Amino acid sequence: MWKGDWTVQHLKVFVKQDCQKCPAAKEVASRFPATEIYDVEQADGLAEAAYYSVMCTPSIVVVDEGGSEVFAWRCSVPTPGDISEHIN
Numbered sequence: 408m409w410k411g412d413w414t415v416q417h418l419k420v421f422v423k424q425d426c427q428k429c430p431a432a433k434e435v436a437s438r439f440p441a442t443e444i445y446d447v448e449q450a451d452g453l454a455e456a457a458y459y460s461v462m463c464t465p466s467i468v469v470v471d472e473g474g475s476e477v478f479a480w481r482c483s484v485p486t487p488g489d490i491s492e493h494i495n
Contacts, residue, residue: 422465463482467490
């Protein structure tokens with residue numbers, strides 16, 4: 408899929424309480440308007456993490472308007488520039 412073909416995209420950020428890098432991931436993702444934060448220690452966050460095969464925190468998943476994964480950073484914190492390259 409070409410970047411020009413992408414439609415509206417969202418960021419899904421997966422975090423947990425005792426994760427040292429999670430505050431940085433939330434801060435970076437908060438710079439983008441369509442961001443959802445999921446606590447993987449809560450039932451709904453764990454279910455969403457399982458759906459996107461998130462096995463560690465922090466993880467940031469870019470999804471299209473249909474909920475399909477477009478790109479992801481798992482177990483790491485991308486820069487705002489990294490995210491901008493994969494989201495329109």
